[in-house]
Amino acid sequence: MKHIKTNIITFLSILFFLSPISVSAQQKNHPKNYFRSPVDFTITLSGNFAELRNNHFHSGIDIRTFTTGKKVYAIADGFVSRIKISAGGYGKAIYIDHPNGYTSVYAHLDGFNKKINEFVKAHQYSKNTFEFDLNFKKDRFPVKKGEVIAISGNTGSSAGPHLHFEIRDTKSEHPLNPLLFGFKIKDTTPPKIFNLYVYPMDSLSSVNGKNTRQKFPVTYYNNTYHLKGDPKVILSGNIGFGIQVNDYLDNTWGKCGIYNMKVKVNDSLITDYTFKEFSFDESRYINSHMDYALNIKEKRRIHKCFKEPNNKLSIYNHFSNRGIYNFKSGTKYKIDFLAYDTKNNLAKLRMYAQAKELSKAFKQADFNQLLSGTDENTFKQDELELKFPTNSFYSDIKFKYSKKVDSTYLSDIHSIHEKTTPVHKYYTISIKPNRTFKNENKLFIAAIEKPGKISNVGGVYINGWVKSKTRVFGDFAIIQDTVPPTLKSRTNFKLKNLSVRDKISFTIKDELSGIKNYKGTIDGKWVLFEFDAKNNHLFYKFDKKRLLPNRKHDLNLEVTDKLGNKTKFQTKFFW
Numbered sequence: 015m016k017h018i019k020t021n022i023i024t025f026l027s028i029l030f031f032l033s034p035i036s037v038s039a040q041q042k043n044h045p046k047n048y049f050r051s052p053v054d055f056t057i058t059l060s061g062n063f064a065e066l067r068n069n070h071f072h073s074g075i076d077i078r079t080f081t082t083g084k085k086v087y088a089i090a091d092g093f094v095s096r097i098k099i100s101a102g103g104y105g106k107a108i109y110i111d112h113p114n115g116y117t118s119v120y121a122h123l124d125g126f127n128k129k130i131n132e133f134v135k136a137h138q139y140s141k142n143t144f145e146f147d148l149n150f151k152k153d154r155f156p157v158k159k160g161e162v163i164a165i166s167g168n169t170g171s172s173a174g175p176h177l178h179f180e181i182r183d184t185k186s187e188h189p190l191n192p193l194l195f196g197f198k199i200k201d202t203t204p205p206k207i208f209n210l211y212v213y214p215m216d217s218l219s220s221v222n223g224k225n226t227r228q229k230f231p232v233t234y235y236n237n238t239y240h241l242k243g244d245p246k247v248i249l250s251g252n253i254g255f256g257i258q259v260n261d262y263l264d265n266t267w268g269k270c271g272i273y274n275m276k277v278k279v280n281d282s283l284i285t286d287y288t289f290k291e292f293s294f295d296e297s298r299y300i301n302s303h304m305d306y307a308l309n310i311k312e313k314r315r316i317h318k319c320f321k322e323p324n325n326k327l328s329i330y331n332h333f334s335n336r337g338i339y340n341f342k343s344g345t346k347y348k349i350d351f352l353a354y355d356t357k358n359n360l361a362k363l364r365m366y367a368q369a370k371e372l373s374k375a376f377k378q379a380d381f382n383q384l385l386s387g388t389d390e391n392t393f394k395q396d397e398l399e400l401k402f403p404t405n406s407f408y409s410d411i412k413f414k415y416s417k418k419v420d421s422t423y424l425s426d427i428h429s430i431h432e433k434t435t436p437v438h439k440y441y442t443i444s445i446k447p448n449r450t451f452k453n454e455n456k457l458f459i460a461a462i463e464k465p466g467k468i469s470n471v472g473g474v475y476i477n478g479w480v481k482s483k484t485r486v487f488g489d490f491a492i493i494q495d496t497v498p499p500t501l502k503s504r505t506n507f508k509l510k511n512l513s514v515r516d517k518i519s520f521t522i523k524d525e526l527s528g529i530k531n532y533k534g535t536i537d538g539k540w541v542l543f544e545f546d547a548k549n550n551h552l553f554y555k556f557d558k559k560r561l562l563p564n565r566k567h568d569l570n571l572e573v574t575d576k577l578g579n580k581t582k583f584q585t586k587f588f589w
Contacts, residue, residue: 046196048114049089050159052179053077053166057199058266060176063191064289064329065271066304066315070297071289073189074119074180078266082124082175084166089118094155094163097126097134098147101547104178105170108163111152111184119180124167130155135542139560142533142540171548183291190291191273193356200264204359205272207232207239210351211256211305211316212249215338217375219251225376227256227305232363239351239363247367249341254320255285256305257363261355274354277319279339280347285319286332299327301436302408310434319351322408324387324438341369381412397446398428399479406439423491424449425480427462433488440483443471447480447492456496456577458482458527462489470527470576498579499524501571504551512589513563519553520571520583527576534571536561543571556589563589 051057061076088110095117096109104121108130111117125131133155138144157163168175181192193199210230212221221228231242241247255277261270277285302325305316320337321330341347351363385391387407393400393415417426424447445459454475459482460468471490472482480492504519505512512518522529522545534543534554541561543554552573561567571583 044190044194044196045114049118049181049195049197050087051197052087052089052118052120052177053079054085054087056265057197058268059199059263059270060174060266060268062261062263062270063189063193064292065269066300066309066317068309069301071292071300072271073292073294073297074121074178075192076268077177077179078268079166079175079177082165082167084177085162086120086123086164086166086177088157088159088161088163090114090159092118092157093152094130094150094157095152096147096149097130099134099138100145100147100170101545102171105172106164106167107170110157110163115184116190117182117184117187119178119182120164121178121180122167122169122172122176123164124169126164127162130163135557138542139540144542144544169546186293188291188293191289191356193273194290201355201357202359203262203264205259205261205353205355205361207234207257207259207351207353207361207363209258209314209316210241210363210365211258211308212247213254213256213320214250215252215254215320217378218372219253220249220372220376221253222246222248230365237362239361241365247365248370249347249367250343250370250372252338252340254318254338255349255351256316256318256320257351257353258314258316259353259361261353261359263355270355272317272353273356274352275317275319276350276352276354277337278350278352281350282334283332284334284339285337287330289329292327292329296327298438299325299408301438303327303329306436307434322387324405324408341367343369343371345369379412380414382415383413385411385413387411395428397426397448398430399442399444400430401442403439403441406437406441408436408438411435420491421449423460423493424451424457425492427489427491429489431487433486435487437485437487440485442481442483443490444479444481445490445492446478451494453494453496456494456579457492458495458577459484459490460493460526461486462491468493468526472576493526495526495575495577496579497524497526498581499529499573499575501573501581501583503583503585504553507585507587510588512587515556515589517553517555518569518587519551521550522552522573523550524575524579527579530574530576532571532573534569536567536569538568561589565589 058078059075060078065072090112092110092112095111098107106123107121109119166177181190212228214220214225232239233242261272274288302322308314308316321333347367349365353361387409390404391402414431416429420427425445457475457480458473459471461471462468471484473480500523502521534541541554543552545552566588569585574580
């Protein structure tokens with residue numbers, strides 16, 4: 015009897031400890047029939063979840079609309095929990111919380127339904143702002159499944175008309191792969207592999223006798239990809255791999271991202287990762303996951319199949335020695351790369367290699383200072399100081415520095431390491447001017463992308479130094495901005511009557527520090543100018559509720575750059 019009681023207690027204890035795991039597992043089972051489509055036409059995609067982008071993973075799917083003005087529907091019952099409007103980014107976006115623990119996101123919208131539009135415009139006028147970000151309680155804007163909530167558009171940083179659509183976990187706010195939720199999107203097409211990249215990982219490693227990354231084009235036959243021309247591949251020491259691969263869905267040529275990648279050496283799994291979910295806080299680790307240098311130099315986005323020491327992405331299921339394999343002399347190797355999409359369509363690359371031991375290490379390039387990937391780092395020169403916080407890099411950096419004189423700028427040009435090396439966190443950059451200037455409030459640090467093209471890193475003049483923060487390496491110098499923005503009318507105000515027009519438009523630009531803000535008034539009252547940053551387009555749509563018709567009006571527009579330089583425009587018009 016005592017043994018029976020003990021067994022029951024043990025059994026109940028096991029159930030107690032297993033139950034949280036079971037609940038957690040159930041939460042990962044994505045509902046397949048709960049959500050309807052956000053559109054009323056057949057979905058084809060121009061982009062999908064976790065597709066490789068500059069500095070971030072794509073957090074949703076891009077539904078092709080081909081034009082603006084398509085109806086956008088709530089995918090389930092819920093309530094509007096957030097509305098955000100910005101000149102860049104998602105543009106006009108709406109967020110809906112659903113009772114099953116998920117949030118749906120709809121972005122790059124042209125506008126919202128009548129009720130929401132009226133609220134949005136009233137809020138913009140009450141705060142005298144185009145851009146805002148508001149959260150709502152569940153009783154403010156309840157919605158029903160299938161209710162029209164918005165109209166598709168091309169706002170924000172969109173490269174063309176489409177609906178950016180996401181599903182997030184409401185509690186964690188993590189974006190989840192929408193293709194796991196049962197939406198009817200036809201996909202019988204496997205991923206396509208274009209190139210294989212092989213990386214010697216240290217000075218005692220090589221690929222065909224070379225200590226640099228080597229590229230191998232591929233070809234397809236017998237249902238498998240192979241190295242083009244079947245070259246002889248000799249590997250030495252610690253080797254990593256990278257693969258250029260895209261997924262394609264039916265009825266579209268849009269380049270999409272893969273779902274799962276596996277690498278096997280002699281049938282032993284060394285790499286396995288899956289794009290189900292990620293955190294926005296970790297999205298910048300993409301610069302370690304992909305080959306950052308190839309993206310900068312050639313705009314090629316390569317999935318690495320190995321992991322740097324300080325890459326903290328959560329997508330990785332399994333790594334053997336971080337995906338780095340030690341190839342030993344005298345052994346023949348079969349290496350398989352398996353790329354899957356969410357429908358389990360497979361692209362497979364198989365290669366063969368031999369191993370050879372190196373007799374001596376390769377000579378390494380000179381550098382100024384070794385920077386730790388995990389610790390704080392400081393680099394000082396007479397006219398430059400850099401301070402890096404902890405975990406700024408994905409691995410230790412053999413840091414290089416040089417400078418050169420250029421009379422274009424108010425300091426020397428400081429070449430800070432290599433722009434092909436990623437930086438994860440903002441670091442402090444301080445540069446001392448070595449030429450005369452008139453106004454310290456007009457100084458900023460410029461990142462020199464190429465001759466004649468710069469970007470504003472920002473800067474504050476403190477005790478003889480201009481200080482700012484950045485997350486890139488490259489060439490930097492101090493510049494002075496006393497030039498006001500340009501403001502050109504797209505509307506012909508010489509017309510006697512603008513009543514047939516629905517809006518007035520301007521092009522605004524600032525080639526140095528960039529546009530900071532703008533303000534427009536008609537007859538002395540603030541009016542809603544909308545800004546399409548990607549096209550430098552500033553416009554006001556005539557509002558019959560707020561602007562009296564059939565009379566002359568006074569327009570005043572002021573545009574300010576980030577250093578306080580202003581441009582003003584004044585005119586009269588009849589509407």
